[in-house]
Amino acid sequence: MFTTQTYVARRKQLAEAVGHGLIILPGNGEAPMNYAGNPYPFRQDSTFRYFAGLNQPDLILTINAETGESLLYGDEATLDDMVWMGEQTGLDELAQRAGLQVGGNLQKAVDTLCLSEVVHYLPTYRDARQMLLCQCLNEDDRPSEKLIRAVIAQRSYKSAEELAEMDRAVTTSMAMHRAAAAGAKPGMREAEVAGMVEGLAISAGGRLAYAAIVSRDGHILHNHAHHNVLREGDLLLIDAGAETPSGYAGDITRTFAVGAEMTAKQQAVYDIVDDAKRRVIEAIRPGVPFRELHDLSARIITNGLKQLGLMKGDTAEAVAAGAHALFYPHGLGHMIGLDVHDMEDLGEDFVGYDEEFQRSEQFGTRNLRLGRRLEEGFTITVEPGIYFIPILTDRWRAEGKHTEYINYDALAAYRDFGGIRLEDNVVVTADNCRVLGSV
Amino acid sequence: MFTTQTYVARRKQLAEAVGHGLIILPGNGEAPMNYAGNPYPFRQDSTFRYFAGLNQPDLILTINAETGESLLYGDEATLDDMVWMGEQTGLDELAQRAGLQVGGNLQKAVDTLCLSEVVHYLPTYRDARQMLLCQCLNEDDRPSEKLIRAVIAQRSYKSAEELAEMDRAVTTSMAMHRAAAAGAKPGMREAEVAGMVEGLAISAGGRLAYAAIVSRDGHILHNHAHHNVLREGDLLLIDAGAETPSGYAGDITRTFAVGAEMTAKQQAVYDIVDDAKRRVIEAIRPGVPFRELHDLSARIITNGLKQLGLMKGDTAEAVAAGAHALFYPHGLGHMIGLDVHDMEDLGEDFVGYDEEFQRSEQFGTRNLRLGRRLEEGFTITVEPGIYFIPILTDRWRAEGKHTEYINYDALAAYRDFGGIRLEDNVVVTADNCRVLGSV
Numbered sequence: 001m002f003t004t005q006t007y008v009a010r011r012k013q014l015a016e017a018v019g020h021g022l023i024i025l026p027g028n029g030e031a032p033m034n035y036a037g038n039p040y041p042f043r044q045d046s047t048f049r050y051f052a053g054l055n056q057p058d059l060i061l062t063i064n065a066e067t068g069e070s071l072l073y074g075d076e077a078t079l080d081d082m083v084w085m086g087e088q089t090g091l092d093e094l095a096q097r098a099g100l101q102v103g104g105n106l107q108k109a110v111d112t113l114c115l116s117e118v119v120h121y122l123p124t125y126r127d128a129r130q131m132l133l134c135q136c137l138n139e140d141d142r143p144s145e146k147l148i149r150a151v152i153a154q155r156s157y158k159s160a161e162e163l164a165e166m167d168r169a170v171t172t173s174m175a176m177h178r179a180a181a182a183g184a185k186p187g188m189r190e191a192e193v194a195g196m197v198e199g200l201a202i203s204a205g206g207r208l209a210y211a212a213i214v215s216r217d218g219h220i221l222h223n224h225a226h227h228n229v230l231r232e233g234d235l236l237l238i239d240a241g242a243e244t245p246s247g248y249a250g251d252i253t254r255t256f257a258v259g260a261e262m263t264a265k266q267q268a269v270y271d272i273v274d275d276a277k278r279r280v281i282e283a284i285r286p287g288v289p290f291r292e293l294h295d296l297s298a299r300i301i302t303n304g305l306k307q308l309g310l311m312k313g314d315t316a317e318a319v320a321a322g323a324h325a326l327f328y329p330h331g332l333g334h335m336i337g338l339d340v341h342d343m344e345d346l347g348e349d350f351v352g353y354d355e356e357f358q359r360s361e362q363f364g365t366r367n368l369r370l371g372r373r374l375e376e377g378f379t380i381t382v383e384p385g386i387y388f389i390p391i392l393t394d395r396w397r398a399e400g401k402h403t404e405y406i407n408y409d410a411l412a413a414y415r416d417f418g419g420i421r422l423e424d425n426v427v428v429t430a431d432n433c434r435v436l437g438s439v
Numbered sequence: 440m441f442t443t444q445t446y447v448a449r450r451k452q453l454a455e456a457v458g459h460g461l462i463i464l465p466g467n468g469e470a471p472m473n474y475a476g477n478p479y480p481f482r483q484d485s486t487f488r489y490f491a492g493l494n495q496p497d498l499i500l501t502i503n504a505e506t507g508e509s510l511l512y513g514d515e516a517t518l519d520d521m522v523w524m525g526e527q528t529g530l531d532e533l534a535q536r537a538g539l540q541v542g543g544n545l546q547k548a549v550d551t552l553c554l555s556e557v558v559h560y561l562p563t564y565r566d567a568r569q570m571l572l573c574q575c576l577n578e579d580d581r582p583s584e585k586l587i588r589a590v591i592a593q594r595s596y597k598s599a600e601e602l603a604e605m606d607r608a609v610t611t612s613m614a615m616h617r618a619a620a621a622g623a624k625p626g627m628r629e630a631e632v633a634g635m636v637e638g639l640a641i642s643a644g645g646r647l648a649y650a651a652i653v654s655r656d657g658h659i660l661h662n663h664a665h666h667n668v669l670r671e672g673d674l675l676l677i678d679a680g681a682e683t684p685s686g687y688a689g690d691i692t693r694t695f696a697v698g699a700e701m702t703a704k705q706q707a708v709y710d711i712v713d714d715a716k717r718r719v720i721e722a723i724r725p726g727v728p729f730r731e732l733h734d735l736s737a738r739i740i741t742n743g744l745k746q747l748g749l750m751k752g753d754t755a756e757a758v759a760a761g762a763h764a765l766f767y768p769h770g771l772g773h774m775i776g777l778d779v780h781d782m783e784d785l786g787e788d789f790v791g792y793d794e795e796f797q798r799s800e801q802f803g804t805r806n807l808r809l810g811r812r813l814e815e816g817f818t819i820t821v822e823p824g825i826y827f828i829p830i831l832t833d834r835w836r837a838e839g840k841h842t843e844y845i846n847y848d849a850l851a852a853y854r855d856f857g858g859i860r861l862e863d864n865v866v867v868t869a870d871n872c873r874v875l876g877s878v
Contacts (some may be wrong), residue, residue: 031470035480035784036564038649040479042474086659125471127566192642199638203631210477220525345474
């Protein structure tokens with residue numbers, strides 16, 4: 001597990017990279033659900049947790065980039081708090097655990113912020129944090145690109161301790177998928193399976209890393225409705241991952257036929273996706289641009305769909321034109337770590353792209369979150385899929401789009417097929433990669 | 440289930456009660472967890488749902504209190520939304536389901552709001568809603584007490600359709616408790632049991648109505664940490680309730696010994712709490728002030744603790760002095776409905792108190808959320824408890840507090856006892872009450 005020295009070293013590295021000014025990293029507060037006293041499960045800000053390790057709400061960390069001085073701010077608990085919530089760890093002890101000095105209460109943090117000439121802060125994703133920063137910043141202040149890049153430069157490379165947590169997240173996630181595959185029966189509602197999956201993430205001491213997808217409508221990419229009744233032979237797509245107690249995410253997708261062997265038609269599509277996943281994983285190594293691996297997966301899928309008579313023409317040309325995106329309209333994968341889309345709050349293009357690789361503007365490929373060359377220590381998802389999306393098929397057909405690559409007539413037989421996605425998480429090693437959860 | 444006419448009638452009643460000006464009821468948006476694209480499970484605002492019945496994010500309802508004209512505002516989905524999220528119900532159809540006219544997009548709602556002279560709005564509990572209202576309101580604008588009172592006057596009385604949902608919530612909640620009692624074994628972590636409980640709420644198509652308490656430290660009233668390992672004979676306190684797909688809450692507490700019969704010592708405390716719950720339920724009828732029932736439960740608990748040698752002196756005087764609150768520092772119960780603490784966002788004192796009954800300032804009783812006379816159609820919780828809270832005992836003993844009523848020496852033997860709470864949900868009927876979930 002992570003030691004106090006880990007956090008001290010991380011902050012030192014960050015201060016050196018930023019060099020000048022005051023870095024402010026506010027932790028998250030409680031997020032009200034239907035009234036202030038009934039919050040959602042607390043979720044710490046990932047960057048705050050990375051640099052301070054503390055999982056309590058309403059804390060603020062500041063780092064003086066010149067001196068490295070790191071201060072923790074927070075309000076102390078009252079006796080009433082302790083009667084209701086149990087003994088609360090004092091600010092002193094929290095600071096000590098993280099190797100920090102005590103800065104004072106939250107108001108003092110705001111005062112300090114207001115007095116600082118150069119403040120480095122990250123983009124906000126919760127209104128409360130925006131309102132906190134608004135108390136002190138000028139209208140033309142912007143999140144610090146220097147800080148964003150420095151944080152990404154650290155969090156992108158996972159340490160051995162972090163990889164142990166990632167393995168744990170994936171191992172729990174795989175247990176969730178095994179339970180779902182064993183438990184899903186014809187006649188059940190999708191919600192029943194979703195409850196099994198989410199219950200196991202909680203039983204492991206964490207929670208889900210993101211809202212689970214448990215759907216016989218696998219072609220609806222982000223479908224969080226779970227009201228369908230499962231029928232024998234339905235393809236059930238489950239995209240679900242555990243978050244460990246220390247905050248690391250798993251992100252695993254499996255697709256299976258409910259209460260039955262797959263039909264030959266289902267198996268044929270499954271095999272294409274499985275082949276794409278396997279061959280991408282075999283091709284992963286430091287230096288390979290993820291954008292090229294995405295294109296590789298698109299070509300494997302296109303070739304497979306040609307064999308099924310659903311696509312036609314030259315594979316490379318079809319992929320270059322973006323015709324495959326009718327069936328595969330998302331990206332091959334993304335960074336994963338303390339966030340399931342790691343550091344997405346800092347800006348996807350900062351995380352996944354660079355001067356060498358910019359985001360495509362083409363439908364489908366523009367959803368690829370990661371394009372840059374892989375490096376040792378990156379943890380990423382590999383998640384190809386094939387979907388039959390009636391609303392998109394109808395639109396493209398009506399527009400006469402990519403008729404040289406797509407056999408629209410043959411697609412009629414797949415209208416109710418649904419979708420298949422298969423997803424693993426891997427760490428890029430010195431020579432190739434290792435599938436996480438496999439130790 | 441609820442028909443369109445239900446919502447039309449509810450809005451008509453509200454408009455008539457408010458009489459003048461524009462009522463604005465914004466629904467909730469998504470609540471970001473660790474980045475904007477990874478939200479918590481969507482939870483609609485309860486009052487919006489009560490008056491519009493719609494469970495989609497980012498909608499606004501306005502009601503002209505003079506004409507009764509009710510408008511729905513929202514932004515239409517794009518093709519990209521539909522590829523990712525599936526076919527989205529259009530604003531037209533949503534409005535039709537709820538018996539509303541289409542007002543326009545969200546910007547139009549803001550524009551309308553800014554043009555209105557008299558705007559009635561409710562207290563906000565999410566920053567996003569505050570920021571929405573801030574675009575148009577003046578600094579000295581305040582939530583409308585007239586609207587608050589009118590909403591409470593409607594939502595406090597549950598219809599037959601609502602009671603059917605409440606029964607459903609409690610039935611699911613009871614199934615969660617039965618599964619936990621059957622599944623909790625020595626050697627498990629509390630989190631494993633918490634996962635079973637929460638998983639079943641999700642499997643039933645809803646979610647938890649509030650963060651579950653699953654704790655061998657039952658004396659910590661709002662303890663959401665679940666890392667303890669259960670030992671044989673530990674008292675395990677579980678406070679957990681399901682929210683149905685239509686948004687109604689159950690709120691049930693049970694306490695049992697893990698993998699064992701209760702010891703005589705545990706059973707003696709249990710029986711006092713059980714007796715308090717039973718006798719309060721027997722005493723519930725329209726016209727009885729809930730404050731008196733709270734005092735009844737305090738007297739039953741005090742009498743019981745006197746028999747155990749932990750309290751002494753005159754029972755009524757001890758309760759009047761607040762000595763019982765060392766063991767029972769919370770209130771007997773609260774309203775429940777679309778919120779587990781129903782309408783808490785509107786102001787607890789508006790919901791639970793009136794001119795006849797004001798909130799006590801005494802430690803313990805000041806936490807009673809409901810004091811007013813009960814009326815037919817109210818749904819409430821009944822949840823007495825006895826806790827042994829070392830931090831509070833030590834404080835009171837050091838202060839020499841209530842030494843005429845408390846045998847501090849005898850308390851040493853209970854230092855590690857934990858706590859017992861038992862909780863049912865009831866509806867006040869014409870003659871007495873009915874325990875929910877019992878049909």
